[in-house]
Amino acid sequence: MSRLRSLWQASIQATKRALAGSWEDLMPPNEKLLFNFNSKDEIKRWHLYSDSELGGLSSASLEITDTDVGAPLTGVFSGNLSLDLNDGSTWRMKRSGFCGMRSKRFDGFMDLDSYDTVAMRLQGDGRSYISTIYTENWVNSPGQQEDNSWQAFVYVPKGTWHVTKIPLDRYLPTWRGNVINSNLEMNPSRIVGMSLSVNAEGGVPGAKTGPGDFRLEIDWIKALRS
Template identity: 75%
Template sequence: MSKVRAIWQASLTATKRALTWNIEDLIPPSERFIYNFNSKEELKKWHLYSDSEYGGLSSAALEITDAGKEQSGTGVFSGNLSLDVMEGTKWNISRSGFCGMRSKKFDGFIDLDPYDTIALKIKGDGRSYISTIYTENWVNSPGQMEDNSWQAFVAVPKDNWVVAKIPLAHYLPTWRGNVIEADIEMNPSRVVGMSLSVNAEGGVPGAQTGPGDFRLEIDWIKALRTQSTP
């Protein structure tokens, strides 16, 4: 083989390898960790809220379990749901009995466009919880600065670890907890945060309801691609 032909062949081989690498690199993995509740540092990415901000008497905590040296911990979202309202509160609230944990905003956006399902490894108490995805506000007006929210119920069996899978198509657009009757679609490429919450009333049929203690243990939250790439 001549020197010129050898150089050409080497260049062609290198180009093919580069093209192959680039094509594979463009295909996202079939799953992506969004949150992994394995340390106290991870819990700093979240903050708590409840009806106590508006005169209610519910309370919540977010802690990490101590799993020992051989195993990482898991997050525990727990507390008490109360339907009572603080006496003399200035807030005219129509309902109480809710608590939640919401992630702090990402530095930019998370692009979930390549995925079709949210998966949560959780262990609960028989209540149903609400999974919320927040996306960039589509209005951008002075009177409407809140993120768009999309919600779906998660039924959590008592005392058993499960991987709950929620198709993105099952998340409904909401405004302050109420479903919006509008023909709009989520933009999964502009996700700014997530939350998990629990209400004393409502939820999926058969789930535990009413005031009292709640406890949800969380190992991780992932995005999955369950459908084949065209």
């Protein structure tokens, strides 16, 4: 009888270990690498935009640093912000002085439902940048084709590498750069793209503003689970 009880207890313990192992296997890692700017192939995943598409004179580039052999590679998003317009432009722009880098639309969706934070390792220039997450369109009217956008400011002190962490619940719903005054929640399981952008005006208090050059160095972008 005691032998049967021992076998029964051993079977229960083995089942518990198996279930525990399976549960750990199902849990996602604590962090997920989204973008890594350590090769020139990373540039192919992004495209640039600026007010120049609407008659403005701002310009931007995205390059991988050309450093000494053996040194780690990083991405450099840089350019010039201008508040001027092309002579004879037919566009009626309400504001100029902006540039951005946006990831090409994902093949399907990026699912970050198991994570609660976006982290970036950056070296800035004293300006305030904007991190945008684009999700599948469900907030706007059915006839609206644009992706939903959720934005948060990113500020990194000048001249130092810094890991900035932005909780997903800090991203606010926006429409063409303006915050939507509505109680909406992001669906992190249906992300279709991300971007980093910069404006000549606005941003967090104390950040550099106005027209002129900008430069943001990017090492990586990750999703974190606390």
